Amino acid sequence: xxxxxxxxxxxxxxxxxxxxxxxxxxxxxxxxxxxxxxxxxxxxxxxxxxxxxxxxxxxxxxxxxxxxxxxxxxxxxxxxxxxxxxxxxxxxxxxxxxxxxxxxxxxxxxxxxxxxxxxxxxxxxxxx
Numbered sequence: 001x002x003x004x005x006x007x008x009x010x011x012x013x014x015x016x017x018x019x020x021x022x023x024x025x026x027x028x029x030x031x032x033x034x035x036x037x038x039x040x041x042x043x044x045x046x047x048x049x050x051x052x053x054x055x056x057x058x059x060x061x062x063x064x065x066x067x068x069x070x071x072x073x074x075x076x077x078x079x080x081x082x083x084x085x086x087x088x089x090x091x092x093x094x095x096x097x098x099x100x101x102x103x104x105x106x107x108x109x110x111x112x113x114x115x116x117x118x119x120x121x122x123x124x125x126x127x128x
Contacts, residue, residue: 055094057126058115062100064107075107079114086118095123 059067066073073081099108115123
């Protein structure tokens with residue numbers, strides 16, 4: 001039999017466990033949630049077109065072919081071809097190199113050295 005003088009013991013451990021699991025799920029899913037609202041911005045007094053940051057992306061596939069935009073080059077003649085092509089670009093723009101991971105180290109360094117010798121100082125290797 002139960003007596004009225006006994007104080008009940010509350011066990012909140014399962015409640016805390018459930019709350020921690022729910023908080024972990026929320027923390028994982030919250031950054032992936034994107035909100036898209038359709039808004040109409042008011043017209044300003046002046047409209048200025050924002051210029052896109054210019055950059056060059058150079059890709060090299062595993063067969064050592066080099067691509068810049070729609071043009072392709074071989075690694076043997078790339079240094080001279082890029083020096084001729086670089087006259088169209090400002091030397092202070094960013095140059096990004098995307099090289100296949102199966103390439104030899106010396107091929108990627110050759111590509112980097114050729115770009116630096118053409119006068120570009122802001123060269124970066126892009127990784128996944």
